Amino acid sequence: MSKITSSILIIGNEILSGRSQEINVKFIAKELSKIGITVKEVRIVSDIKKEIIHNLNELRKKHNYLFTTGGIGPTHDDITSECVSEAFNQKYMINKEAYKILEQYYSKENFNAGRIKMTKMPEKANLILNPLTVAPGFYLENVFVLPGVPKIMQAMFLNIVKILEYGDPIIFKTINTDLYESIFAESLAKIQNKYHDCEIGSYPTFVSKKKFGGVNIVVTGINKKNIINVIKEISNTIITLGGKINN
Amino acid sequence: MSKITSSILIIGNEILSGRSQEINVKFIAKELSKIGITVKEVRIVSDIKKEIIHNLNELRKKHNYLFTTGGIGPTHDDITSECVSEAFNQKYMINKEAYKILEQYYSKENFNAGRIKMTKMPEKANLILNPLTVAPGFYLENVFVLPGVPKIMQAMFLNIVKILEYGDPIIFKTINTDLYESIFAESLAKIQNKYHDCEIGSYPTFVSKKKFGGVNIVVTGINKKNIINVIKEISNTIITLGGKINN
Numbered sequence: 136m137s138k139i140t141s142s143i144l145i146i147g148n149e150i151l152s153g154r155s156q157e158i159n160v161k162f163i164a165k166e167l168s169k170i171g172i173t174v175k176e177v178r179i180v181s182d183i184k185k186e187i188i189h190n191l192n193e194l195r196k197k198h199n200y201l202f203t204t205g206g207i208g209p210t211h212d213d214i215t216s217e218c219v220s221e222a223f224n225q226k227y228m229i230n231k232e233a234y235k236i237l238e239q240y241y242s243k244e245n246f247n248a249g250r251i252k253m254t255k256m257p258e259k260a261n262l263i264l265n266p267l268t269v270a271p272g273f274y275l276e277n278v279f280v281l282p283g284v285p286k287i288m289q290a291m292f293l294n295i296v297k298i299l300e301y302g303d304p305i306i307f308k309t310i311n312t313d314l315y316e317s318i319f320a321e322s323l324a325k326i327q328n329k330y331h332d333c334e335i336g337s338y339p340t341f342v343s344k345k346k347f348g349g350v351n352i353v354v355t356g357i358n359k360k361n362i363i364n365v366i367k368e369i370s371n372t373i374i375t376l377g378g379k380i381n382n
Numbered sequence: 383m384s385k386i387t388s389s390i391l392i393i394g395n396e397i398l399s400g401r402s403q404e405i406n407v408k409f410i411a412k413e414l415s416k417i418g419i420t421v422k423e424v425r426i427v428s429d430i431k432k433e434i435i436h437n438l439n440e441l442r443k444k445h446n447y448l449f450t451t452g453g454i455g456p457t458h459d460d461i462t463s464e465c466v467s468e469a470f471n472q473k474y475m476i477n478k479e480a481y482k483i484l485e486q487y488y489s490k491e492n493f494n495a496g497r498i499k500m501t502k503m504p505e506k507a508n509l510i511l512n513p514l515t516v517a518p519g520f521y522l523e524n525v526f527v528l529p530g531v532p533k534i535m536q537a538m539f540l541n542i543v544k545i546l547e548y549g550d551p552i553i554f555k556t557i558n559t560d561l562y563e564s565i566f567a568e569s570l571a572k573i574q575n576k577y578h579d580c581e582i583g584s585y586p587t588f589v590s591k592k593k594f595g596g597v598n599i600v601v602t603g604i605n606k607k608n609i610i611n612v613i614k615e616i617s618n619t620i621i622t623l624g625g626k627i628n629n
Contacts, residue, residue, distance in 0.1 A: 148583050151421045152602065153411030154554060155585070157404065160426070164400030174398045176433070177426035179407070182583075186423070209564040210584040211571035249564025267591050284588045307401060317456040317496025324458035336395050336429075337457040338402070341531045344514050355399065 139172045139302040141200035144190055145179040146215050147283050158285055159204045166292060171302025171357070172200065182206060187218040195222070195278050200299065205283030207272060209249030216273075219280055220257040230256045233271050240269045266290050274298075303357040308366050313349050314378035315339075322372045323352070326365060332356055333365050349381065386419045386549040388447035391437055392426040393462050394530055405532050406451045413539060418549025418604070419447065429453060434465040442469070442525050447546065452530030454519060456496030463520075466527055467504040477503045480518050487516045513537050521545075550604040555613050560596050561625035562586075569619045570599070573612060579603055580612050596628065 143163055149155040157179065164174045175198055180186045187206075195201045206215030220227035233254040238246055253270040260273035263281065267290050272281045279295055281288045312319070316337055327335045333356035340348035354365045370380055390410055396402040404426065411421045422445055427433045434453075442448045453462030467474035480501040485493055500517040507520035510528065514537050519528045526542055528535045559566070563584055574582045580603035587595035601612045617627055 145424075148581065148602070149585055149600065150407070151411060151424065152552070152554065153408045153413075153415055153421070154600065156408050160397070161400045161403050164398060166400075168400060174400070175428060177392075177398065177424075179424035181422060208584070208586065209567040211567070211574050212583050247564050249567035252567070253564075268588070284586060286588045305399070307399065317494050317500075320456040320458070320496035320499070327458050334395065336459050337455070338396055339455065339531060341515070341533045353396065353401065355395070 139200075139300060140175045140198040141167060141172050141202065142175055142194040142198045143177045144187075144194055144201060144203040145177065145283075146182065146187060146203060146205040147179075148181045148212070150179050151181050159283070159288055162285070162289055163202055163204075163292065166296060168305040168307075170296060170299060171304050172299065173302075173305065182212045182214060184214055184218055184221075187215065188222045191219060191222040191278065195276070199277060201278045202281060203278065204281045204288055207253065207270075207280060207282050209252050213252075215280060216256050216260075219260075219275060219278060223257050223259075223275055223278075225257040225259055225275075227255055228258055229254050230260055230262065230273070232262055233273075236262075236269060236271065263291050264294055266294075305355060305357060306359055306362055308354045308362050310352050310366060310370060310373075311349050311381040312352065312373045312378045313347070313381065314373055314376060315347070316350050318376055319369075319372060319378070322376070323369065326368050326372070329368075330356075330361055330365050332358055333361055335365065335369070386447075386547060387422045387445040388414060388419050388449065389422055389441040389445045390424045391434075391441055391448060391450045392424065392530075393429065393434055393450060393452040394426070395428045395459070397426050398428050406530070406535055409532070409536055410449055410451075410539065413543060415552040415554075417543060417546065418551050419546065420549075420552065429459045429461060431461055431465055431468075434462065435469045438466060438469040438525065442523070446524060448525045449528060450525065451528045451535055454500065454517075454527060454529050456499050460499075462527060463503050463507075466507075466522060466525060470504050470506075470522055470525075472504040472506055472522075474502055475505055476501050477507055477509065477520070479509055480520075483509075483516060483518060510538050511541055513541075553603060553606055553609055555601045555609050557599050557613060557617060557620075558596050558628040559599065559620045559625045560594070560628065561620060561623060562594070563597050565623055566616075566619060566625070569623070570616065573615050573619070576615075577603075577608055577612050579605055580608055582612065582616070 150157045263272035336353045338351045342348040397404045453460045510519035583600045585598045589595040
């Protein structure tokens, strides 16, 4: 699998309380897989300084990249930029470039304390421009700090893709079968043991108690030839076991 | 806030790759908040034994409860039960009760190795019954092991709610305003500083570059009277600042 690894840190009580559905992980993971970067772990933490700093430091040291979302707005619960400054032992201060951008965008009477707060970042932060709502995110070494609002995060994410180191694009192939997992489990394990550079996942779907939704078998890797061979072997196994393949 | 805390460990490459949208966190967090249990952190990890065991041990010691989803099926990538056994230093073995349930459900020729694997658990596991697809989950001390398929997880989760220790139900009140966050940020911080047992969160929504979607201000706590007071103070502040309240 890809040697370039990353993690995502989602900051926000609204996710942990069950009020909001988290959807940034899926977007980021999909975009990263296109450029050969694997997401190895995700953590969702609440707006508590100590927790955020602890997780920032653990994850930025463990993987090539760390992406954070949430907590960079103007209100009291937006503490991500301050936490990143502390994690890196840098001053938390007004970024001149960000200040200029917001100063130009807002009229003098609208450039209030909350908006000035959004220009405060670690001393050596590099801006990530925001094509939608102006207030920028930033990156510092391997940590990329993005907003939590999905549409804004997505627009800004596309601005950082170009500065990341690319790995080999990760390829996924899925086949769906009407067989129960337990019927092909042993054969699938044997195929997995033969191909160490592919990862075979098996995901049953559920429709209702009376209607079985089938199983998606997903083969992941960077070597197209091997993936095709694995898919062929799995398909043959399923047919030999009396199953159908639905795609 | 509630003194009973929990965490969720999501096990599954399909989430980290961006192929599947994670939706179990929202369900579990919502159900737990009804019975006064706060979710303090969530981690999503891949199907790697060392990683799963490390996170199991960290999270089960840190919070009152740990809920895991995923990785308890019959295939080679289902390694959660084995990992929980190792984390607790217990034998990974056939659970007699689970074996009986599956033996009764399946005809002899269909009770294959894959299905027998689903009866293997830590030695001292207690079953969590599965009203939909029979194969049970289990709990051990404060760790609850559930499947990843949302509908099945949800049906099983309702079976464990009754054995958890309840805290004071967590109350959320939301007001929506047409003001930009930066306009009320300072006033909101002052109100937050006055009420330490309530948590005030501010969540802007985004419709399009030209249309502002307003901000949801969410007050969370267990003391209804204080929450009502906080909501009143916020509402007055917003009106004083020239804003509207939309609910």
